[in-house]
Amino acid sequence: MVETIKGTIDRIIYHNSDNLYTIADVDVNDILITIVGYFENLKPGIEIEADGEYINHIKYGEQFKVEKLEIVIPTDTDSIYNYLKSGMVGGIGPKKAKEIVDHFGDKTLEILEKDPMRLSEVKGIGKKTALLVGLEYKNQGNMRDIVLKLSKYNIKPNYAKKLYDEYKGDTLNIIQTNPYALIDDVYGIGFKRADQIAMSVGIEMESPYRIISGIKYTLSSCYRDGNTYILKDELEEKVAKILGVNKDIISHNLANLFLDDSVILEVTEDEERCFLKELYECEIESAKNLMGLISYNEKDSEEIDFDKLIKKYEEINEINLDKTQKEAVISAIKSKVSIITGGPGTGKTTIINAIIYILGSIGEKYTLTAPTGRAAKRMSESTKSEAKTIHRLLEYEYTLEDDHFLSFGKNEDNTIDSDYIIIDEMSMVDISLFDAFLKAVKNKTSLLFVGDIDQLPSVGAGNVLSDLISSEIFPVTKLDTIYRQDKESLIITNAHRINKGKMPILKKEADDFYFINTITQEKIKRNILNIVYNYKNTPLKRYDLLKDFQIISPLKKGLAGVSELNKSVQDILNPAHNTKNEIQHGSTTFRENDKVMQIKNNYQIKWTDINTLKKGEGVFNGDMGIIKKIDKEKQTLEIIFDDEKRVIYPKEQMEELNLSYAITVHKSQGSEFKAIIIPIFSGYSGFLNRNLLYTAVTRAKEMVILIGEVNGLKSMIKSVQKNKRKTTLAERLHDFL
Numbered sequence: 001m002v003e004t005i006k007g008t009i010d011r012i013i014y015h016n017s018d019n020l021y022t023i024a025d026v027d028v029n030d031i032l033i034t035i036v037g038y039f040e041n042l043k044p045g046i047e048i049e050a051d052g053e054y055i056n057h058i059k060y061g062e063q064f065k066v067e068k069l070e071i072v073i074p075t076d077t078d079s080i081y082n083y084l085k086s087g088m089v090g091g092i093g094p095k096k097a098k099e100i101v102d103h104f105g106d107k108t109l110e111i112l113e114k115d116p117m118r119l120s121e122v123k124g125i126g127k128k129t130a131l132l133v134g135l136e137y138k139n140q141g142n143m144r145d146i147v148l149k150l151s152k153y154n155i156k157p158n159y160a161k162k163l164y165d166e167y168k169g170d171t172l173n174i175i176q177t178n179p180y181a182l183i184d185d186v187y188g189i190g191f192k193r194a195d196q197i198a199m200s201v202g203i204e205m206e207s208p209y210r211i212i213s214g215i216k217y218t219l220s221s222c223y224r225d226g227n228t229y230i231l232k233d234e235l236e237e238k239v240a241k242i243l244g245v246n247k248d249i250i251s252h253n254l255a256n257l258f259l260d261d262s263v264i265l266e267v268t269e270d271e272e273r274c275f276l277k278e279l280y281e282c283e284i285e286s287a288k289n290l291m292g293l294i295s296y297n298e299k300d301s302e303e304i305d306f307d308k309l310i311k312k313y314e315e316i317n318e319i320n321l322d323k324t325q326k327e328a329v330i331s332a333i334k335s336k337v338s339i340i341t342g343g344p345g346t347g348k349t350t351i352i353n354a355i356i357y358i359l360g361s362i363g364e365k366y367t368l369t370a371p372t373g374r375a376a377k378r379m380s381e382s383t384k385s386e387a388k389t390i391h392r393l394l395e396y397e398y399t400l401e402d403d404h405f406l407s408f409g410k411n412e413d414n415t416i417d418s419d420y421i422i423i424d425e426m427s428m429v430d431i432s433l434f435d436a437f438l439k440a441v442k443n444k445t446s447l448l449f450v451g452d453i454d455q456l457p458s459v460g461a462g463n464v465l466s467d468l469i470s471s472e473i474f475p476v477t478k479l480d481t482i483y484r485q486d487k488e489s490l491i492i493t494n495a496h497r498i499n500k501g502k503m504p505i506l507k508k509e510a511d512d513f514y515f516i517n518t519i520t521q522e523k524i525k526r527n528i529l530n531i532v533y534n535y536k537n538t539p540l541k542r543y544d545l546l547k548d549f550q551i552i553s554p555l556k557k558g559l560a561g562v563s564e565l566n567k568s569v570q571d572i573l574n575p576a577h578n579t580k581n582e583i584q585h586g587s588t589t590f591r592e593n594d595k596v597m598q599i600k601n602n603y604q605i606k607w608t609d610i611n612t613l614k615k616g617e618g619v620f621n622g623d624m625g626i627i628k629k630i631d632k633e634k635q636t637l638e639i640i641f642d643d644e645k646r647v648i649y650p651k652e653q654m655e656e657l658n659l660s661y662a663i664t665v666h667k668s669q670g671s672e673f674k675a676i677i678i679p680i681f682s683g684y685s686g687f688l689n690r691n692l693l694y695t696a697v698t699r700a701k702e703m704v705i706l707i708g709e710v711n712g713l714k715s716m717i718k719s720v721q722k723n724k725r726k727t728t729l730a731e732r733l734h735d736f737l
């Protein structure tokens, strides 16, 4: 039965600022009643009136479940003072509250609402503060109103708050006319969520907003799978299925998108392709710029005495480059654009070092770069020369004004000053970054792309390294002699075996490659947890499990997927303790000393180098760090990334973080760890393939432990992910030949 209670908030027992779930005690005529519901900004001392029902909670007893809550605007000066001093209106604390109420008496709230500038009559309040307080007061009233109205459309308060923050007074109007606008405007709202809202608001199934949004959503999911285009027929079918409408309606709306150029249709002899405009342009521009580069002028390398320089390099480094390696060095220096690909331990780094030695000797200015922070760091260490991430090399900037726009300081008008640029880990470079990079390359500059073609392709769209090789336009050296191969070390031997489709060798005496045979995800998980728990009695004993060790799982979900493993391993490696602060975020508990990973690029977040105190911006997808401190009051996390960058995460940014005791293979690309555990599963045909296993195994420097099913291992090794991505870079390069 719905009842109404009226009283004063006595204390807030719990408040989750994420979803606004709140538990509070309310003093109703001297009796404390516990209310639960979703509220923004309740403070002790505030008077409320709430409609709801009494429920019996198994653990907490009787509670009042609130359906509707209104803050009673006080009228007498004491109540107004209590209301203001509670901090309800940002910018006014207890002292100011008293001064304001003393000055305006029972007219205070009227002044706040209608003529806030008069607040500056109070000593110590300037015009600016008066304006800000007035705006805040107005904002709160509007927000309460809108949050309430949105709840009718089943929009929870946490979303309602995000919407209000974005649209303010226009919120209702936008929700009722085109909720699909939310997808672009409000972080965290995707097509599915917007569509649910649209349906509850009563938007027509066949509304053009809905169809067009569905088309764009489907195109972007094809882009997320790595393709740069999708066949028209396939697109129409997919959209029709997702939206539950007739395919003809999709064709009709798609035609309009072709007309305004936001989707590009390309008809070839055998295909009708649909592209998102940006990706279409990226592939064409990249091809044009790259071909422009090689046509600019041939390099004059006649004068270089390669034999002498290579010999010298060999003497200094006490190494003899083999024939292929020497040819790779010479070809790389002679060519405007060239490629070196090879698996682990085949000499890629050795060749890069030889090349930069020669470039240094002949006085050419070279630049080293790699797609991720970790890969760039490794490149710096192995070459003893500075290597930057491609983003940093391009001097990325992120502007808030222009709709969260990422731009690069280095571009066609301000090119990179270098004679020779080497990109390592090229398999991770996607078409958008490649396009931005090529725009910033001078005509005189030569390029060398180094990578391992058998690794998983880039997370973003495109298949750049593979397309460059298959175009057969640039000199390519494929390294296949394995040099780093200690007698008893099996990691590299086995990585190459896996890559060739053979089962790994499992020798008793080898102490760096283990396979623990077990079936079912439950047992796999139990085995992993056992090893972590008893690691002092296992071969992992020589490692620091926070720094040197990584669990790399092919799956996100499931018992032995990343999410579950993270929770369980956290309990073992960093259990709760009264000396360690914690913060709850969604279903994740972040605790001091936890290992975490940034899961999306954030170009703006500020960091301070803990050694040099240098300041900078940007933490990127895949960066890992440790939570050093949690400020429970301010609800912030202090994280140190890569032992050097200190970053403070406010509550709303925590959705960009995951625990990272376990990470996916995709997130592990470009990183290396001393010891890793990989769970091996059966099933998921196609997804669990050879490249995935190969990429995971090659992340380990000293020890690999595979745990799972032999049949799963066999089928992964058998399953080859043949270049399934739909991309056109190779074709475009030929168009410009």
Ligand SMILES: Nc1ncnc2c1ncn2[C@@H]1O[C@H](COP(=O)(O)OP(=O)(O)OP(=O)(O)O)[C@@H](O)[C@H]1O
Pocket (backbone or CB within 6 Å): 319, 320, 321, 322, 325, 342, 343, 344, 345, 346, 347, 348, 349, 350, 351, 483, 484
């Ligand atoms: N021609 C050679 N003769 C002897 N040793 C070599 C030769 N080429 C490379 N090596 C050695 O093999 C090891 C692996 O080489 P390098 O690190 O260059 O390979 P890589 O392809 O970069 O491997 P990874 O991708 O695993 O880092 C190094 O210790 C290197 O000194």
